Amino acid sequence: MKNKNIVLNIAAVVGLGLYSCRPTTSVPTPVKGSADFSKYVAIGNSITSGFADAALYYDGQMVSYPNLLAQKFAEVGGGTFIQPLVPQNSVGVGSTGNSKLVLGIVNGSLSPVPADTKGGDLTIWTNSVATSGPFNNMGVPGAKAITTVYPGYGNPANGAGKYNPFFTRMTTAPATASILGDAAAQKPTFFSMFIGSNDVLAYALTGGTSDAISPSSGSAGIGFDASIDAIVNTMTANGAKGVIANIPDITSIPYFTTVPYNPVPLDTATATSLNTQVFGPIIQILTAAGQGSRLQLLKTTNNPLLIKDESLTNLSTAITTALVGAGVNAQQAGLLGIIFGQARHATSADLIPLPTSSIIGTAPSSPYAVSPFNKYGVTYPLEDSYVLRGKFGSQTSEVDSITTATAAYNAKLKAVAASKGLAFVDVNAFLAQVKTGIHYNGRDISATFVTGGAFSLDGIHLTPLGNAMLANKFIDAINSTYSSTLKEIDASTYIGVKFP
Amino acid sequence: MKRLLIIFLLLSPTLLFAQGYQLNLQSVQQTGMGGVGAAGTQDASALYYNPGSASFLKTNSISGGIYPVISKGTFTDRASGKVNNSDNPLVTPLYLHALFGDPSKRFRYGLSIYTPFGSTMKWNNDFTGHFEITKISLLSVAFQPTVSYKVTDHFGIGAGFVYGYGHLTLDKNIPLNESDGSFANAKIKTSAKSYGYNIGAYYEFSNKFSMGLTYRSALKMKADNGNATFDVPSSLAAQFPNQKITARLPLPDNWTLGLKYSPTNKLIIEADFMTANWKPYDTITIHYSTPTANLTDTKLVRLYKRAYSYRIGAQYAFNDKVVGRVGVSYNKSPIPNDLVNPDVPDADRLNPSIGIGYKVSDRFSLDAAFVYEHIKRSGENRISHINGDYKFNLYIPSIAATYKF
Numbered sequence: 001m002k003n004k005n006i007v008l009n010i011a012a013v014v015g016l017g018l019y020s021c022r023p024t025t026s027v028p029t030p031v032k033g034s035a036d037f038s039k040y041v042a043i044g045n046s047i048t049s050g051f052a053d054a055a056l057y058y059d060g061q062m063v064s065y066p067n068l069l070a071q072k073f074a075e076v077g078g079g080t081f082i083q084p085l086v087p088q089n090s091v092g093v094g095s096t097g098n099s100k101l102v103l104g105i106v107n108g109s110l111s112p113v114p115a116d117t118k119g120g121d122l123t124i125w126t127n128s129v130a131t132s133g134p135f136n137n138m139g140v141p142g143a144k145a146i147t148t149v150y151p152g153y154g155n156p157a158n159g160a161g162k163y164n165p166f167f168t169r170m171t172t173a174p175a176t177a178s179i180l181g182d183a184a185a186q187k188p189t190f191f192s193m194f195i196g197s198n199d200v201l202a203y204a205l206t207g208g209t210s211d212a213i214s215p216s217s218g219s220a221g222i223g224f225d226a227s228i229d230a231i232v233n234t235m236t237a238n239g240a241k242g243v244i245a246n247i248p249d250i251t252s253i254p255y256f257t258t259v260p261y262n263p264v265p266l267d268t269a270t271a272t273s274l275n276t277q278v279f280g281p282i283i284q285i286l287t288a289a290g291q292g293s294r295l296q297l298l299k300t301t302n303n304p305l306l307i308k309d310e311s312l313t314n315l316s317t318a319i320t321t322a323l324v325g326a327g328v329n330a331q332q333a334g335l336l337g338i339i340f341g342q343a344r345h346a347t348s349a350d351l352i353p354l355p356t357s358s359i360i361g362t363a364p365s366s367p368y369a370v371s372p373f374n375k376y377g378v379t380y381p382l383e384d385s386y387v388l389r390g391k392f393g394s395q396t397s398e399v400d401s402i403t404t405a406t407a408a409y410n411a412k413l414k415a416v417a418a419s420k421g422l423a424f425v426d427v428n429a430f431l432a433q434v435k436t437g438i439h440y441n442g443r444d445i446s447a448t449f450v451t452g453g454a455f456s457l458d459g460i461h462l463t464p465l466g467n468a469m470l471a472n473k474f475i476d477a478i479n480s481t482y483s484s485t486l487k488e489i490d491a492s493t494y495i496g497v498k499f500p
Numbered sequence: 501m502k503r504l505l506i507i508f509l510l511l512s513p514t515l516l517f518a519q520g521y522q523l524n525l526q527s528v529q530q531t532g533m534g535g536v537g538a539a540g541t542q543d544a545s546a547l548y549y550n551p552g553s554a555s556f557l558k559t560n561s562i563s564g565g566i567y568p569v570i571s572k573g574t575f576t577d578r579a580s581g582k583v584n585n586s587d588n589p590l591v592t593p594l595y596l597h598a599l600f601g602d603p604s605k606r607f608r609y610g611l612s613i614y615t616p617f618g619s620t621m622k623w624n625n626d627f628t629g630h631f632e633i634t635k636i637s638l639l640s641v642a643f644q645p646t647v648s649y650k651v652t653d654h655f656g657i658g659a660g661f662v663y664g665y666g667h668l669t670l671d672k673n674i675p676l677n678e679s680d681g682s683f684a685n686a687k688i689k690t691s692a693k694s695y696g697y698n699i700g701a702y703y704e705f706s707n708k709f710s711m712g713l714t715y716r717s718a719l720k721m722k723a724d725n726g727n728a729t730f731d732v733p734s735s736l737a738a739q740f741p742n743q744k745i746t747a748r749l750p751l752p753d754n755w756t757l758g759l760k761y762s763p764t765n766k767l768i769i770e771a772d773f774m775t776a777n778w779k780p781y782d783t784i785t786i787h788y789s790t791p792t793a794n795l796t797d798t799k800l801v802r803l804y805k806r807a808y809s810y811r812i813g814a815q816y817a818f819n820d821k822v823v824g825r826v827g828v829s830y831n832k833s834p835i836p837n838d839l840v841n842p843d844v845p846d847a848d849r850l851n852p853s854i855g856i857g858y859k860v861s862d863r864f865s866l867d868a869a870f871v872y873e874h875i876k877r878s879g880e881n882r883i884s885h886i887n888g889d890y891k892f893n894l895y896i897p898s899i900a901a902t903y904k905f
Contacts, residue, residue: 021570021572021893021895022572022573022585022893023572023574023874023876023891023892023893024891025574025889025891027576027581028581030581103735110735439883439885441577441628441631441884441886442629442630442631442632442884442885442886443631443675453675472579487579487580487581487582488580490577490579490582490626490628492628492629492630492631493626493630495677495681495683496675496676496677497677498677498678498680498681498733499676499677499678499679499732499733499735499736500679500733500734500735
C-alpha cells in the first residue's frame with residue numbers, strides 16, 4: 001500500500017512538472033540608443049491630444065499615440081507621462097461644444113450620432129486642470145503650427161482663431177502662456193512634434209470658406225516655416241533629441257473621400273423632365289457661351305452633385321436673357337439665372353466633406369429654392385462651404401491650394417528634421433498606405449469610413465487601432481535614427497469603431 | 501469477443517483527441533522505437549502499420565493504448581516582442597487493435613481503431629493572431645477492418661477499409677467591436693467523414709531480415725453539415741446570420757517503406773521512411789450557405805508541400821520479462837516557410853523516444869513509452885502577416901496493454 005502511494009506521488013510530481021514545461025523564450029531587452037527618454041513632451045494638435053470621434057474624451061486620451069509611445073519609452077528609462085485628462089465618464093467636448101460621436105441606428109441604418117444630443121461636456125473647457133500639470137502631452141485640439149507659438153493662446157480676450165479653450169484648461173497662465181512655452185519649460189530630454197495639419201485642414205474643413213491656409217513665409221506666429229523653426233529651435237535648445245512627423249494629404253482621410261462626387265440617383269421620369277425643362281436648355285445656353293462643360297444631362301444613377309463654383313464667371317444674365325428670348329417668363333428666367341449662374345456639376349477632382357452627405361437632397365433655406373429647385377446638390381447648387389473645389393478649367397482650386405501648401409509644409413518639416421538630426425515620421429506615406437489597405441496580424445485595415453478600422457467616427461481622427469499603428473511608425477523612426485531598439489506595440493488587440 | 505465489446509462501449513461515446521496534425525501514435529511499442537513498423541510489429545498493431553505483415557504473427561492479440569499528450573507553447577510576436585502563451589487542453593489519442601484467425605493458416609483478419617489526425621490549441625485571450633485563431637480542436641477516429649493474407653511463406657499482403665470520422669471546432673475573433681469594446685467572434689463547428697483504405701505488402705527474407713511497403717489512401721474528409729455561429733454586435737447580426745457551412749479537408753495519402761533486422765533474438769532494429777502527399781491540402785474553403793455582403797466564403801490558403809519522415813528504432817530484450825526500446829524520428833514539415841500560421845505552427849521535428857515492455861505472463865504484457873517533441877519555427881505568413889517565433893514542447897507519455905491468445 002505504502003509503495004503504491006509513493007509511486008502515485010512520483011507520478012503526480014512528474015506529471016505536474018511536465019505540465020508546467022513551457023518552452024523558454026528570450027526576447028532581447030530594448031535599449032534606448034543615443035536618445036534619453038527620461039522626460040518626454042509631445043507637441044501637436046488634436047491627434048496628439050487623443051481627440052477622436054469629434055471630441056476630446058478619456059478613452060481617446062488613454063490611447064493617444066504619445067501616451068502609447070511613453071509606455072514603450074518606460075521600458076528604456078522613460079519617466080511618467082502626464083496628460084490633461086478629462087473626467088473618465090464624460091461624453092467629452094468637441095470644437096463646436098459637441099459631445100463625442102457614437103455609432104447609432106438612424107432610420108434603420110448605422111450612422112454616427114452624438115453620444116449626448118444636448119451637447120458636449122462644457123465643464124471640460126471651464127474646469128482648469130492646470131494644477132495637475134505640467135503636462136507631458138501638450139497636444140491641443142485645433143492648434144496650428146502658427147498658434148503653437150502664440151502667447152496668450154489660452155486667453156479668451158484674444159478672440160477666435162487666437163484663443164483655444166482646450167489650451168486654457170491646461171495652462172497655469174492662460175493670459176500669457178504659449179503651448180511652446182509651457183512645453184519647453186518642462187526641459188524635456190525628448191520631444192515629438194506633429195503639428196501643421198490644421199494650418200491647411202482648418203481651411204479644408206470649412207470647404208475653403210474661412211481659416212485661410214497659413215502662409216509658408218512670415219514671422220513665427222504668422223508664417224508656417226518660421227513657426228516650425230521657433231518650435232524646433234526652442235525644444236532642442238537644451239540638447240533634447242526628438243521626432244518630427246509630417247502631415248497627411250487630405251485625400252488620405254475619409255472625411256474627404258467617403259462621399260462620392262456623383263452619389264445622386266434619379267427615377268427615369270424625374271431625370272427626363274429635368275433634362276427637358278431645365279438642364280437641356282441651360283446646357284444649350286452655356287454651350288453657346290463656351291461653358292457647356294459645366295453641366296451634363298441627368299441619368300438614373302451616379303449623377304454628379306450640383307455645386308456652386310465661385311471661381312466661375314457668373315453667367316446669370318446671359319442665362320436669363322437667353323431664356324426670355326426663348327419665351328420663358330421673366331420671373332422663371334430670372335430664377336434660373338440666379339441658380340445656374342455659377343453652377344456646375346461636380347467632378348472627381350472635387351472633394352465632398354463628410355457632413356455634406358446629410359444635406360444632399362434636402363430643401364435649402366434659400367427663397368429661390370422652389371420646386372423643382374428644392375433639392376440640395378441635385379437641382380439647387382451646394383454652396384462653397386459644402387464642397388472642397390477641385391480643379392475645373394483653368395481656375396486655381398481649393399484642393400490645389402491645399403495640396404500645394406501640404407507639400408510645402410512637408411518639405412519644410414523634412415528639412416528641419418534632417419538639419420537637426422531628428423527622427424522623421426512620414427505620416428503622409430503611412431496614411432497613404434492605410435488608404436491602399438494594410439494587412440496586419442490577420443486583419444485588414446483601411447481608410448474606409450466606419451469599417452476600415454483606422455479612422456474614428458469623425459472621419460479625421462484615429463481609432464485606438466489607428467493610434468497604435470501610428471505610434472509604431474514613430475517607434476520605427478526613433479529606432480532608426482537613435483539606434484534604439486524600442487519594441488513596437490502589438491496593435492492587434494486595439495479596437496476600431498464600436499458597433500451598437 | 502465479449503471483452504472487445506465492453507471496450508467498444510467505453511470508446512463510442514467519446515471522440516478521440518490528439519495533438520499535432522498527423523499522428524503516428526498507434527502502438528506504444530512502436531512509439532518507443534521512433535514510430536517504425538512498416539516491416540512488421542509484434543502484435544495486432546501490424547493491422548495498422550502493415551496489414552501485409554499481420555498474417556505472419558504467431559499469435560492473435562488485442563492491444564490497446566492511450567497517449568495523454570501534454571503540450572505548451574509560445575508565440576513571440578516579432579515586432580512587439582509580446583510573448584503569447586498557448587495552454588492546450590490535455591488530450592488523449594487512443595488505439596485498439598485486435599487480430600483474429602488461425603495463426604497456422606494463411607488468412608487472418610482484424611480491426612483497428614485509432615486516431616489518425618488531430619490538433620488542439622488554445623491561445624491566451626489577447627493573442628496577437630486572434631483574428632486567425634483563438635481555439636482549434638480537430639479530433640478524428642478511424643475504424644479499419646482489415647484482412648491479411650500470407651501468399652507464400654515469405655510474402656504477405658493485406659488490406660484494410662478505413663472509415664474516418666472527424667470533428668472540428670474553430671474559434672476566432674472578427675475585427676469588429678461590440679459597444680463594450682470586446683471583439684466579435686466566429687465559431688465553426690463541424691463533423692466530417694470519409695472512406696479510404698490501408699494496404700501493405702510484406703516480405704520476410706529470413707527470420708532476421710524483412711521489409712514492408714504500405715500505402716494509406718487520402719481521406720477526403722467531407723463536412724456537409726457544419727454550423728457557423730457568430731457573436732457580433734446586434735446592429736450587424738443581419739450580416740452574420742448563424743448558418744450551415746460545408747467544407748472539404750483533404751487529408752494526405754502516404755507511403756511507408758520499412759526494414760527490419762534482427763541479428764539476435766534479443767535485438768530488433770527497424771527503420772522506416774514515410775512520405776505524405778499534403779499537396780491537395782492547398783486552399784481550404786469554408787462555404788457559407790447564407791452568404792452576405794460581409795460574409796463570403798472563407799478561404800484558408802495552406803499550400804502544403806509533400807512531407808517526409810525518417811524513423812529508426814531498436815528493441816533489446818534484457819531478459820524474458822523486460823525489453824527496452826529507443827528510437828528517433830525526423831519529420832519534415834509540409835508547411836511552407838511563408839505560410840506558417842498559429843492554427844498549426846508545425847516545424848521540422850527531431851523526436852527522440854524511449855520505451856519499456858514488461859511481460860506479466862505469457863499472454864499479458866504491459867508497455868510504456870515516452871516521446872518528446874519540440875517545435876521551433878519562425879516566419880511571417882504572407883497572407884495574415886503574422887510574424888514571429890513559435891515554440892512548442894510536447895510531452896507524450898503512453899501506456900498500453902496487450903493480450904495474446
